[in-house]
Amino acid sequence: MKKIFAFLLCVAMLTLCFVGCGETADENKGNADDTTVADDTTVADDTTAADDTNKVIKMATNAAFPPYEYKEGDAFVGIDVEIATAIAKKLGYTLEIVDMEFDSIITSVQQGEVDFGMAGMTVTDERLLEVDFTSSYATGVQSVIVVDGSDIASLDDLAGKKIGVQLGTTGDIYASGDYGEDNVTKYGKGADAVIALKGGDVSAVIIDNEPAKAFVAQNEGLKILDTEYAIEDYAIAVKKGNTQLLDDINKALEDLTADGTIDAIIAKFIKAE
Ligand code: ARG
Numbered sequence: 001m002k003k004i005f006a007f008l009l010c011v012a013m014l015t016l017c018f019v020g021c022g023e024t025a026d027e028n029k030g031n032a033d034d035t036t037v038a039d040d041t042t043v044a045d046d047t048t049a050a051d052d053t054n055k056v057i058k059m060a061t062n063a064a065f066p067p068y069e070y071k072e073g074d075a076f077v078g079i080d081v082e083i084a085t086a087i088a089k090k091l092g093y094t095l096e097i098v099d100m101e102f103d104s105i106i107t108s109v110q111q112g113e114v115d116f117g118m119a120g121m122t123v124t125d126e127r128l129l130e131v132d133f134t135s136s137y138a139t140g141v142q143s144v145i146v147v148d149g150s151d152i153a154s155l156d157d158l159a160g161k162k163i164g165v166q167l168g169t170t171g172d173i174y175a176s177g178d179y180g181e182d183n184v185t186k187y188g189k190g191a192d193a194v195i196a197l198k199g200g201d202v203s204a205v206i207i208d209n210e211p212a213k214a215f216v217a218q219n220e221g222l223k224i225l226d227t228e229y230a231i232e233d234y235a236i237a238v239k240k241g242n243t244q245l246l247d248d249i250n251k252a253l254e255d256l257t258a259d260g261t262i263d264a265i266i267a268k269f270i271k272a273e
Pocket of ligand 1: 140
């Protein structure tokens with residue numbers, strides 16, 4: 001009887017040992033899983049290693065606004081594109097451009113989908129309630145495009161006329177305020193407003209002066225009125241409260257202004273008259 005008891009005890013201990021061993025193996029498996037997690041850490045390490053090369057900074061723009069941002073084939077080109085590339089490089093990032101409707105840029109910055117918005121964007125009091133702006137890097141002037149031989153020769157002549165603008169731009173905001181929403185037709189792109197002008201759907205287009213010059217150069221029979229509707233500052237929009245990025249970009253802009261980079265980029269795209 002004692003022997004049987006001793007035998008049973010042995011079996012019980014062996015069983016315990018197996019279970020125990022099993023548990024250890026399971027723990028090892030657990031460790032193996034941890035190793036997989038550690039692989040992720042390797043990915044994290046890569047990210048660290050990539051700090052100088054692969055860290056991406058995202059810019060929202062509307063690449064239909066020459067000479068600030070437009071496309072040549074699949075490539076984004078223009079003043080803003082080159083300045084943003086120079087800023088990103090200075091800050092140790094690779095620039096990624098996200099092309100969208102002009103109207104969506106501020107929301108996209110506010111929601112953190114992109115790091116900043118740069119699109120020949122004018123600093124206005126209303127926008128300052130929604131985003132923070134860096135120091136200004138360029139000046140813009142709202143201009144009026146009409147067809148050759150138009151009876152519109154001054155801003156006063158615009159009263160009661162159909163005006164085309166790009167949706168959500170300052171041209172849209174000012175024209176809607178001064179001449180009435182009913183007289184303003186809003187297009188997704190400035191170029192579409194220009195097509196409407198050529199087709200007689202609108203009698204004038206209000207848009208920033210440099211794109212205005214580019215559109216007039218690309219299209220026969222158009223001219224820019226010798227009048228300045230509004231003078232504005234262009235700046236880069238960042239999410240409200242993102243003071244680190246704001247300060248970093250401002251410092252980069254300061255350096256790029258001091259060493260002549262900004263002037264050189266602007267001169268490359270805007271030939272002195
Ligand atoms: N300066 C004007 C504004 O801020 C027009 C900018 C339009 N820019 C563009 N990429 N479509 O409202």
